[in-house]
Amino acid sequence: MKVRIEIDDSVTEDEVVIRCHSFDSNTARIQQALTELTDSTQLTFFKDNAEYYMPIDRILFFETSSGGIDAHTADDVFTIKKKLYELEEILPRSFMRVSKSAILNLNMVYSVEKNITASSLVRFMGTDKLVYVSRIYYKAMKQRLDERRHL
Secondary structure, X not given: OOOOOOOOOOOOXXXXXXXXXXXXXXXXXXXXXXXXXXXXXXXXXXXXXXXXXXXXXXXXXXXXXXXXXXXEOOOOEEEEOOOHHHXXXXXXXOEEEEEOOXXXXXXXXXXXXXXXXXXXXXXXXXXXXXXXXXXHHHHHHHHHHHHHHOO
């Protein structure tokens, strides 16, 4: 693989072009890595009467609750003023819908306990928090976790 950088003073926005013979798994991994490197998703989190601004990579998962959408970190819970489908559109590829009521940060997964007849269980390191993964999302989640392992 050749890597070439061209500097052009007339360019107003940086652009990365991947020129390849065919779109394969290597090309997909390069595209994913570039996307995550350049992603600058900013969200505002709320708790009590305060607004919080923190990197989204601290979030373990987003989950619907009676008060809206909760954003869980290892040791705290914040609310967010967005719907799950809106989050799906703006979050980086490291986040994935795993049930009707949850979006998971794949980078924070510690273990997955598969249950053939019901929802599987995802655990996170350093916390007792967990998320259930619906059967219909399980296979896609496992594929995405495997992709991340090969980056």
